[in-house]
Amino acid sequence: MSAQPIGTTSPAAAQPMSSTEFKAAVDAVIGNIERVIEGKTAIVRLAFSVLLAEGHLLIEDVPGVGKTMLAKSMATTIHCSVRRIQFTPDLLPSDVTGVTIFNQDTHEFTFKPGAVFANLVVGDEINRASPKTQSALLECMEERQVTVDGNTYKLRAPFMVMATQNPIEMEGTYPLPEAQRDRFTARIAIGYPDAAAELKMLDVHGTTNPLNQLQPVVDEATIQRMIEYVRGIHVSDAIKQYAIALVNATRQAPELRLGASPRSVLQLLRTARAIAAFEGRDFVLPDDVQALSVPVLAHRLLPTSDAQLAHRTTDAIISDIVHRLPVAPGAPIRR
Structure with a gap:
């Protein structure tokens, strides 16, 4: 059966975005998020680059370091629809995707959209839900x-899932x-x-929540234009x-x-491509690929039993591969 749209479709980009407009929008978004997340510029840039790459982001760390705060501050910075899902063991797949209900007035079945029908979906502690519920997002x-x-x-569109999770060793979690x-x-x-950042956090967060004062700096149409701009970055x-x-x-490892x-x-x-655009370039360098190899690849890999016994993490394995792998001849270099 053909797909049916829910809600208003995204506005079409009026005209291509210039490099100056793109840089101004990137600076505005990152600067706004950093009003809440102190001293983590590289993390904020990577999170925003994933949105412009039309991807999804997994934020994994111990409790209390600002995982949910990062997700919520990015959602607030962009003026578009946002839904938050608190993943718990009793959460059902229909809570995420939606359910068909019988309407007593019309005597017809009506689809009630779930929490996933938004531009930005913030999934808090995703690994606390059962694998069945996690699979609803596939x-x-x-x-x-x-x-x-x-x-x-x-x-x-745009559509992005930003999920947070605690390390799997913690109690009450399921592996993704x-x-x-x-x-x-x-x-x-x-x-x-x-x-220094923690001291500033005590001054800023100690009396008020800066997230409450955060205002959107870009809208849905601007994000769509930025995505189109990133798509145009050249990859040799x-x-x-x-x-x-x-x-x-x-x-082969x-x-x-x-x-x-x-x-x-x-x-x-x-x-x-997004990282290259952030740097003001219209082409991708090997440096961009190398810098992203761990955050983009490591969580997808499964180490052997011997590697686990040797306490070899997938991050370290990827870093070793990048170190010894030669760059293809003819690749552009940083000038």
Whole structure:
């Protein structure tokens, strides 16, 4: 059955965005988020680049470092529809995707959209829900649509899932299925703030919540234009070959029993385009691919038992592969 739209479709881009407009919008978004998230510019830039790469973000870290605050501040910064899902063990798949109910007045079945019908979906502590409920996001994240009772409903663009999770060793959590993790473009860890940032946090957050004063600085149409701008960033054949070689190296690595998927190389280059645009370039460098290799690839990999016993993390394995893999001849270089 053909897909049915829910809500208003995204406004079409009126005209292509210039590099000056793009830079101004990026600076406004990142500066606004940093009013809440202190001393984490690189993390904020990466999170925003995932949105412009039309991907999804997994924020994994210990409690109390600002995972949910980062997701909510980005959602507030962009003037578009936002829904928050608190993942709990009793959350049902229909709570996420929606459900068909019988309308007593019209004597017809009506679809009631779930929380996933928004531009930005903030999934808090996603690994506290059961694997069945987690799987409700699979179709949403990959195909940007929801199928309920044989009917398919399109999600409006832009669409992004920003999920937070605690480390799996913590009590009351379920591991994300491999298919779920592969749909997240990047995984980031916020980490603890440095002493100066933590001191500033006490001054700013100690008396009030800066999130309450945060105002949107860009709208849905602007984000769509920025996405189109990023799509136009050039990726040379040499960079494509380098990215494929990097992904193939993970599939052949003796320390890994599951390498990176074909989806991962697509998302790696999409995010590299966004990073290049942030730097004011209209082409991707090998440096962009290398900088993104750990956040984009590491969470998709499964180490062997021997690697786990040796305390070898997938982050370290990817870093070693990048260090020894030669860049394809003819790739552009930083000037």
